[in-house]
Amino acid sequence: MTDGTSGDLARLSLNQETLKQWSLPELAAGCAAAGITRVGLWRAPVQEYGIEQAARLMRDSGLTVTSLCRGGFFTAAEPKARAAALDDNRAAVDEAAALGTGTLVLVSGGLPDGDRDIAAARQRVADAIAELAPYAAERGVRLAIEPLHPMYASDRCVVSTLGQALDIAERFPAEQVGVVVDTYHLWWDDRAPAGIARAGEGGRIACFQVADWVTPLPEGVLLGRGQLGDGCVDLRGFRAMVEEAGYSGDIEVEIFNPALWARDGQEVLEEIVDRYRRHVL
Amino acid sequence: MTDGTSGDLARLSLNQETLKQWSLPELAAGCAAAGITRVGLWRAPVQEYGIEQAARLMRDSGLTVTSLCRGGFFTAAEPKARAAALDDNRAAVDEAAALGTGTLVLVSGGLPDGDRDIAAARQRVADAIAELAPYAAERGVRLAIEPLHPMYASDRCVVSTLGQALDIAERFPAEQVGVVVDTYHLWWDDRAPAGIARAGEGGRIACFQVADWVTPLPEGVLLGRGQLGDGCVDLRGFRAMVEEAGYSGDIEVEIFNPALWARDGQEVLEEIVDRYRRHVL
Numbered sequence: 001m002t003d004g005t006s007g008d009l010a011r012l013s014l015n016q017e018t019l020k021q022w023s024l025p026e027l028a029a030g031c032a033a034a035g036i037t038r039v040g041l042w043r044a045p046v047q048e049y050g051i052e053q054a055a056r057l058m059r060d061s062g063l064t065v066t067s068l069c070r071g072g073f074f075t076a077a078e079p080k081a082r083a084a085a086l087d088d089n090r091a092a093v094d095e096a097a098a099l100g101t102g103t104l105v106l107v108s109g110g111l112p113d114g115d116r117d118i119a120a121a122r123q124r125v126a127d128a129i130a131e132l133a134p135y136a137a138e139r140g141v142r143l144a145i146e147p148l149h150p151m152y153a154s155d156r157c158v159v160s161t162l163g164q165a166l167d168i169a170e171r172f173p174a175e176q177v178g179v180v181v182d183t184y185h186l187w188w189d190d191r192a193p194a195g196i197a198r199a200g201e202g203g204r205i206a207c208f209q210v211a212d213w214v215t216p217l218p219e220g221v222l223l224g225r226g227q228l229g230d231g232c233v234d235l236r237g238f239r240a241m242v243e244e245a246g247y248s249g250d251i252e253v254e255i256f257n258p259a260l261w262a263r264d265g266q267e268v269l270e271e272i273v274d275r276y277r278r279h280v281l
Numbered sequence: 282m283t284d285g286t287s288g289d290l291a292r293l294s295l296n297q298e299t300l301k302q303w304s305l306p307e308l309a310a311g312c313a314a315a316g317i318t319r320v321g322l323w324r325a326p327v328q329e330y331g332i333e334q335a336a337r338l339m340r341d342s343g344l345t346v347t348s349l350c351r352g353g354f355f356t357a358a359e360p361k362a363r364a365a366a367l368d369d370n371r372a373a374v375d376e377a378a379a380l381g382t383g384t385l386v387l388v389s390g391g392l393p394d395g396d397r398d399i400a401a402a403r404q405r406v407a408d409a410i411a412e413l414a415p416y417a418a419e420r421g422v423r424l425a426i427e428p429l430h431p432m433y434a435s436d437r438c439v440v441s442t443l444g445q446a447l448d449i450a451e452r453f454p455a456e457q458v459g460v461v462v463d464t465y466h467l468w469w470d471d472r473a474p475a476g477i478a479r480a481g482e483g484g485r486i487a488c489f490q491v492a493d494w495v496t497p498l499p500e501g502v503l504l505g506r507g508q509l510g511d512g513c514v515d516l517r518g519f520r521a522m523v524e525e526a527g528y529s530g531d532i533e534v535e536i537f538n539p540a541l542w543a544r545d546g547q548e549v550l551e552e553i554v555d556r557y558r559r560h561v562l
Contacts (some may be wrong), residue, residue, distance in 0.1 A: 116515040118469065151432040153469035154513045155496045160469050188399065188434035188441050215436045220497040232435045234397040 012276055013038035013066040014269070015209070015254035016045060022265045024049045028061035030269055040067045040209075040252045041099060043092060051098045058099065065101040066250040067144065067207050068092065074128035075109035075121040075158060082128070085109075089132050097139040103206050104136065105144045105180055110155040121158045126168045133176045144206035145169055146180035149188075151221050162186055162195030169204050178206030181242055182254070184225055187213055187233040193241055200245020208242050209252045210235055210280055225255045228275035235279045251280060293557055294319035294347040295550070296490070296535035297326065303546045305330045309342035311550055321348045321490075321533045322380060324373060332379045339380065346382040347531040348425065348488050349373065355409035356390035356402045356439060363409070366390075370413050378420040384487050385417065386425045386461055391436040402439045407449045414457045425487035426450055427461035430469075432502050443467055443476030450485050459487030462523055463535070465506055468494055468514040474522055481526020489523050490533045491516055491561055506536045509556035516561045532561060 014036055016027060024045065031039060039058070046054045046068075058065055071092040076082045096104045108125040111118060129143060136143050145165040148157035159165050165179040179199050186192040199205050212231030218224045228235060239251065253272055260268050295317055297308060305326065312320060320339070327335045327349075339346055352373040357363045377385045389406040392399060410424060417424050426446040429438035440446050446460040460480050467473040480486050493512030499505045509516060520532065534553055541549050 111513050116513050116518075118513075119471070122471070149431065150469040151430065151498065151502070154494055161471075164471060188431040190400070190403070190442075190445060213435055216501040217432065217498070219500040221432070221502060232392050232397050232399075234399075237397075 007035075008277065008281055009035050009273065010037070011249070011251045012036055012273070013040050013250040013252040014272070015040035015069070015252050016042050017069070018253055018255045018260065018272065019265050019268060020261045024054055024057055026265060028057055028063055030265060031063060032061050034269055034273060036273075037062060038064045038066045038250055040069065040254065041065055041101075042069045043095060046095065046099065051095050055099050065099045066252055067103040067105050068096040068099060068101050069105045070107045070146075071104050071132075071143070072106040072157075073109035074125045075112060077112055077115070077120075077124065082124075086128060086131055089128070090135055093132070093136045093139055093141045096141045102140055102142050103144050103178075104141050105146050105207060107146055107148060108157045108159045110153065110158060118153065118158055122164065125159060126171065129168060129172070129177060133172050137173075137176045142175060142206055143177045144180045145177065146182060146207075147185055149185040161189055162192055162199065166195060166198055166202075166204060170202065174203040178204045180207040180209060181205055181238070182209040182211070183233050183235055183238045184209070184211040184213060187238070196241045196245050200242065200247055203246075205242060205245065205247040205249070207252060208239075208247060208249065209254045210238070211253070211255045223256045223258055225257050227255060227257065227260065228253065228272065229279040236281075239280055251276075288316075289558065289562055290316050290554065291318075292530070292532045293317055293554070294321050294531040294533040295553070296321035296350070296533050297323050298350070299534055299536045299541065299553065300546050300549060301542045305335055305338055307546060309338055309344055311546060312344060313342050315550055315554060317554075318343060319345045319347045319531055321350065321535065322346055322382075323350045324376060327376065327380065332376050336380050346380045347533055348384040348386050349377040349380060349382050350386045351388045351427075352385050352413075352424070353387040353438075354390035355406045356393060358393055358396070358401075358405065363405075367409060367412055370409070371416055374413070374417045374420055374422045377422045383421055383423050384425050384459075385422050386427050386488060388427055388429060389438045389440045391434065391439060399434065399439055403445065406440060407452065410449060410453070410458060414453050418454075418457045423456060423487055424458045425461045426458065427463060427488075428466055430466040442470055443473055443480065447476060447479055447483075447485060451483060455484040459485045461488040461490060462486055462519070463490040463492070464514050464516055464519045465490070465492040465494060468519070477522045477526050481523065481528055484527075486523055486526065486528040486530070488533060489520075489528060489530065490535045491519070492534070492536045504537045504539055506538050508536060508538065508541065509534065509553065510560040520561055532557075
C-alpha cells in the first residue's frame with residue numbers, strides 16, 4: 001500500500017508497554033519488519049531515550065505515534081501536590097506534541113491516603129481537566145480520559161466507567177477532551193454498549209485499546225492482562241461496537257503481562273499479529 | 282435489654298467467615314460473651330457440623346441467623362450442570378429454612394470456561410432464579426442477589442452492580458427476591474446511591490454487609506477485604522444511605538482476611554466491635 005500500511009494491519013497500533021523487553025529502536029525495527037506502522041508510547045521510556053530523539057526515530061522508521069500514556073493523577077487535594085500534578089501534565093502535553101501524537105491518555109488518579117470521599121476526588125479530576133484542556137488544545141493535543149476497571153478505583157483511577165468518563169469529557173469541546181475505550185477495563189459493564197454509542201455520537205472516542213481478561217489476577221492486579229484470545233472478552237464484539245458508533249481509528253494492543261515480557265520480542269509480536277487477526281478483525 | 286440484644290450492638294451480625302478460625306461452638310460462645318445476638322452462616326461449615334445440630338446450637342445460644350451464604354453459581358449452560366446447580370440451590374434453601382433464616386445470599390456465578398457471552402450468562406442467572414424463587418418462597422426463604430465487585434465478573438459473579446441485581450430482582454415479588462448491599466463490592470460505583478434508594482423504595486434490601494477496601498489486592502483478589510476503618514470506604518455514609526432508603530435491619534460484618542484469621546478470635550472480635558462503633562455507627 002502506498003501509505004506504508006500493510007493491508008489488514010493498517011489500523012493496528014502496538015502499545016510500547018506490550019513489548020516492554022524492547023528498546024525504542026528495537027520496537028521501531030520490529031514494527032517496520034512486521035508491517036506495523038503505528039505505536040503507542042509511554043512517557044518514562046521516551047524521556048529516557050530523549051523526546052526529540054524518539055520523535056526522530058519514529059519519523060525515520062515511518063511510524064505514527066497514536067497516543068502517549070499518560071497524564072493524569074489529578075486527585076491530590078493538597079494545593080502544592082495539585083500544582084505539581086498540573087505542571088507535570090503540561091509537560092506531558094508538550095511531550096505528546098513533540099512526538100506528533102494528538103492523543104494524551106489520562107489515568108485520573110486514586111484516592112489520597114486516608115481519603116474516603118471518592119465523589120470529591122472525581123470532582124477534582126474534572127477541575128484539573130478544565131485547567132489543562134485549553135493548554136493541550138493550543139498544542140494540538142486532545143486529552144483522552146481513560147476509565148479504569150473499578151478494581152483500580154482507590155489507588156489509580158477514580159474514573160471507573162465509560163459513563164463517568166463521558167460525564168467529565170462532555171463538559172468540554174469534543175476536539176479537546178475525549179475518552180479511551182479499553183476492553184480490559186470495560187468488558188464487564190452492561191452499560192458499556194450504551195456508553196460507546198454515546199461516545200461515538202459525540203465524537204469522543206479518542207483511543208480504542210484491546211487486551212483480554214484472564215484470571216486469577218496477580219497480586220496488585222496491575223500486570224494480569226491477557227493476550228488477545230486467552231480470556232473471556234468478546235474483542236470482536238467490542239470492535240464492532242466502536243465501529244457501529246462511527247470509530248474507524250487505531251486499534252491499540254496494550255497488554256501488561258510479565259509472561260509476554262519474558263519471551264523473545266519478535267516471537268511475541270508475531271503472536272500478537274496472529275491473535276489480532278483471529279480475535280479482533 | 283429484654284430481647285437479649287446489647288444496646289448499640291443490637292443490629293450487628295457477625296458473619297462466620299470473618300472469624301473462620303472459630304468452630305461453630307466457639308462462634309456461639311464468643312458472640313454470647315460479647316453481647317452479639319446475630320450471626321451470618323456459611324453452608325460448608327454448617328454442613329460439616331450438621332444442619333440440625335447447628336440450628337439447635339444457635340437457638341440454645343440465643344443467636345439469630347441473619348443469612349446463609351450461599352446459593353447461586355447459576356451460569357452453567359450445559360443442561361446437566363445447570364440441573365445440578367438448581368438441585369444444590371434447593372438444598373441451600375432447605376438448609377436456610379432449617380437454620381431459621383429468611384435470607385439466602387446468592388453469588389450468581391461467573392462465565393463458563395471458554396464462554397465470552399456475559400449477557401447470556403446474566404440471562405441464565407435470571408432464568409435460574411425464576412425456577413428457584415417459588416420453591417424458596419414456599420419455605421419462607423427470600424433469595425438475596427449479591428452484586429459482586431466487577432473484578433469477580435469472570436470467575437465468580439456476572440452480576441456486578443446493584444442496578445443489575447435490581448433489574449433481576451424486580452421481576453419477582455419483593456418478598457421472594459431481594460438484593461445484598463455490600464460496601465466492599467459497591468463502594469466505587471457512583472450509581473450505588475441511586476441503586477440503594479431504588480432498592481429501598483421497592484423493599485428489596487435483604488441484607489446489608491460491611492467490609493473495607495484496602496490495597497494492594499492479594500493474588501486471586503478473594504481474601505483481601507479490610508478490617509472496618511482500615512480502608513477508603515465511607516462505611517458510615519453507606520449505613521446512612523441504606524437507612525435513608527428505609528432499611529433498619531442487620532448490619533453484617535463480613536471480612537475475608539487471612540491476617541484476621543491468624544489472630545486470636547476473641548481479640549479480633551473485640552477489635553471488630555470497636556471498629557464497628559467507631560466507623561459504622
